[in-house]
Amino acid sequence: DVxxxxxxxxxxxxxxxxxxxxxYEEMLELASYGARVVHPRAVELGELFSIPILVASSFTDSPGT
Structure with missing residues (x-):
């Protein structure tokens, strides 16, 4: 969890x-190079359908990215 x-x-x-x-482009690049925060396909679909993607911890109150 991050x-x-x-x-x-x-x-x-x-x-x-x-x-x-x-x-989306920056996150896709990171995911494509191995960052295991978000799967590359999830980023592609988020961009295609204009869905915001929130990366946040379920253990802290951090606002996330």
Whole structure:
């Protein structure tokens, strides 16, 4: 479970910052290169049908990305 989308893996890069927003294109690129936050097909369908995608933790009150 994650708090949102980060600039890098926060477990490996302590300076990684959480993004408040990210475009479908940017998220698709991250997902295509192995970021396992959101499946690439989910991003494609979200963009195709204009569905907002929220990446947030179910364990914290973080607003997510």
């Amino acid at each position: 708090d949102g989308v980060y600039t890098a893996d926060p477990r490996l890069v302590p300076e990684a910052q959480q993004l408040s927003e990210i475009s």
